[in-house]
Amino acid sequence: MADNVIELHPTSRSDLLARLRDELPPAWRGPRIGPDIPGWTDPPGGHIHDLVLTGLPEPLLTELAWMAHWQQVIDGSPASVQPLNQFAIAYRRACDAGHELATSIQQIDWETGESLLNWYYTTRWKRFPPANTRFRLRAVFHVPRLALIAHCHQGHWWELDEWHPRCDPRIPIGPREPHGGRIIPAHITQPWLREAVKWHLGTQLEAGTLRWSTIGQARQLTRFDRWITVAFDDPCDVLSDPLAAPAQAAEFRRWAADPVNRAMRSCDRRHRAHRVHPRQVNDDLRAVAELFAFVAANTRKARAVLGASPWSAVTALHADAWRRQITPIRHQPMLNADHYVDDHALAQITAALPLLALPRGQHMLVTRGDGTTVTAEGFGDPQVMRMILLQILTGRRASEVRLCEFDCLTPVPASTDDSEGKSLTRFRYAQSKIDIAPDTILVDDEVVAIIEDQRRWVRDRFPTTTTNYLFTARKSNLTATKPYAAGSYTRLLNKFSDLLAIRDSKGRPVTLGHTHRFRHTKLTRLAELGLPIKVLQRYAGHATPSMSMHYVAQREEHAEQAFIATAKFKADGTRIRFSRDDHDAMHLFDRADRILPHGWCMLPPLQSCDKGNACLTCSLFATDATHRDVLQHQLDDTTALIDRTTTEFASRHRRPMPDDNVWLAQRRAEQQALTRLLDTLPTEPGQAIQGHGCPTAVTEPVPLLPDPTFPRRTRP
Structure with a gap:
């Protein structure tokens, strides 16, 4: 056992600073950064001013230079020259005024940086800094500083209080999973719970039991932390008596079913009137039970990782008691038409799609769902138009289109062309949900034309850069290494949907923020064409035929058509x-x-x-x-x-x-x-x-x- 133990020796601060400085090219080591860097003033991402770090302590100078280099070269975002210069000026003036400040950016959090910026503006110009100035400086503390902390951290990656794959390459993440988003264990206020959650989720991610794109236990366990804070005088009592665990779990279930208690932020209060689905409450209970079971099954490791903590009292009985509070859910009928987009609504959508690609400042006439015609300004984003078109035509998930590779088309031999002489092409999408599922389908010339149009658009935008993704991020993407953001895609489609007010043939509203409905529609149409269930399963990329059937809508119109097209049989068959x-x-x-x-x-x-x-x-x-x-x-x-x-x-x-x-x-x-x-x-x-x-x-x-x-x- 002792031979397999790897001892971690702490690195001194001077060694870390020397390593950071050695990693920087000479032109990026300061104190003035910019004159010797090729393309510093060239668009896109060109800078008007140089980054001046004169008069700063050597540790702070090296760290700020490393952060600027990480932004410009590694992350592909333009270096935050203006906010870094303002921070450097405010820091020098505060030191000249006799204020004692930390000499490392890792020891200066956002609250300290904001206070320093406010002091500088009030003493120099007798006013507070503008909102956009605070926003730009906060962005520096958000991403580049987190990348610096992760780069200098010597322990396990999950020991940090904020996880961001964009900033920390040590986080296990699949090649087709988006590197955006973050998990903040620091939101858990109880230290003993926070450390256990970090250990539990980090171990599960490294083992492949959980995935970054589908992990939700951190948010659910943060909700559990809020409950024990208000439900107990001593939150550690939730781990004390196994006989009290059933009543505690039942109380948490009632608390989590209240929409008001689920609002994490003030902007979420608008959802307090929404009904909480029992599946959401079950997920909260399951997350707590899995945490209890994990710690109870690894007691020796828990003592080494967590030290002396209330977790020494947790047992498998606690986990079982919480699991028994998970209530069975009556599943919806397999066949329904709730997510089907009929031809009436689909005609409205496709007719107005050019508005998404129309440049801003230009206008076109669009017909709303109520039949009125309005003049609307273009959204200026042709990528969104092509992404939603691919979803409609292929029935792929939003992530499978948004994260697909640039070289995603493969010609099919002529022997497999369809009977009408049309050429077929194999489309490789970004399948990351099911390991055993296929990641290719055959597509026709219409889909190929859309993809080729998007390729030309990317080549024109990045003529000297090779990109990995077919759809690239709109901002902070100088190196074309970032895919189109999921949040930007959803927000733009919601605005587009609100403008059109699309209605189906029965007068029901059709929103585009939930693009998964196009997958239901495509699979329903294929099923109505008479495709065998195994072929439908292969096209959908599902592991079981029953899952494919959940996507087939039970349309009354198709039932009527099928009735008159039934085969004719006698009584004897x-x-x-x-x-x-x-x-x-x-x-x-x-x-x-x-x-x-x-x-x-x-x-x-x-x-x-x-x-x-x-x-x-x-x-x-x-x-x-x-x-x-x-x-x-x-x-x-x-x-x-x-x-x-x-x-x-x-x-x-x-x-x-x-x-x-x-x-x-x-x-x-x-x-x-x-x-x-x-x-x-x-x-x-x-x-x-x-x-x-x-x-x-x-x-x-x-x-x-x-x-x-x-x-x-x-x-x-």
Whole structure:
């Protein structure tokens, strides 16, 4: 055992400063940085002034120079020259005034830096610093300072009070996971709980049990810290008596179910009226139970890592008591249409998508969901337009499109091209959710054109830089190494959605912030085309067929279409080879009033009809090519009736019949419906047409399933 122990020897401060200085190129070592750096004033990211660190202590000078170099060269963000210069000036003036300040930026937190900036402005200009000045300096303390602390830290990465993969490359993160976002264990106020949470989550991340992109226990355990702070006089009592654990867990469950208690920030108070889903409460209970179980299962290691702490009293009984408070959840029906985007809403979205790519300052007319037309200013972000188009066309998750590689297309051999001669290409998306799931699908020329258009846009924006991502960050991305931020994507789509106020065919609002609905829509359409479940599972990238079925919407329109396209069978299971009318009559509930001279009525038997004889303009009317002669005869009679009646009206009243005449409007609607039906039937001879005369009905032809070559089964 002793041979496997690696001893960590602390590095002196002078050694750390020497290492930082040696890592800097000579032009970045100060005290004046900029004149000797190539491209210092060139856009993008060009600087007007030099970074002047004259008169600062050597440790502070080296650290600030390292932070500027990290921003400009490693992170790809323009160095914060102006706020660093202001901080250096304020620091020198405070030292000249006799103030005692730390000589290392690692020992100066944001509160101290803000106080120093306020003192400098009030003594020099008799006013407080502007808000944008404080914001820029706070950004320096947020990211570059955190990168410096992580770089100088000699222990485990999870010992730090703030985790940020962008600043700390030691954090285990997958190649397709976004490096944005952060976890702040410092928000946990109880020291004994904070250290245990850092050890627990850090170990789980290193072991691969948890992933950075899906970890949520830190936020849930922060909520647990808030509860024990208000529920106990001594928060350590939550670990004392195992017999009291069930009652404590039940009390926490009731507390976590209150929306007011879940608000972490003042801006979250607007969500206090929202109902807390039982799954959210279960996640909180599960996070606490897993923490208790982890510490109880590693008691010896806990003593070495946490030292003398209340955790010595925790047992597996505590974890079991908290797990038993997890309540079973009644799952929603597998098939539902809540997340399906119908054609009516999708037409509004696609028609207004050019507004996303339109430069700012330019305007275009868009039609809102209520039918009104407004003039809107362009959003100036063509990347968002292409990302949402790819989601609509491919059904990929937002992260799979946003983080896909620049070289994500692979040609497919000609032998696998589709039957119509269209070339197919293999699209490799950023699959990171399921390890065993595939990460490629076949796409058509439309998807390839969108990707190639985005490639040209990136090459024009970064002509001398090789990028890894197809969609790149808009800001602080000089080296083109950062993907498009998830928060920026969602915020822009929410603004776009609020502007359009999109409504579906039933008048329900459709928001674009939740882009996962396009995945539901794409998989539903593929399922309705008759794809086998295994093929649908492969396309969706799911591990099980049941998961794919959760994405298939149960649409009433498709059920009606499938009803009229069912195969014809006898009672013994053999396919019917005689009249189509016999089978349709049998499957229409033996209702004679459902069989029409020119088609069928799909109205359920228990419902009444208020259309009268106006079947041609009803979405429940269906017909096919067998009724062509009847439909043609009806069209001829209707046309002759319109001509005769309008002629008689003109001769009697000495003026033409007005277009808004009720009788004439109805007859012309029937005439147009018959014309559309007869135009469609020759192009789809073996298919049924549903509601073709109704403008709001589903008008796509539905393939019929009967196979005339299917052998008839004989009875024994």
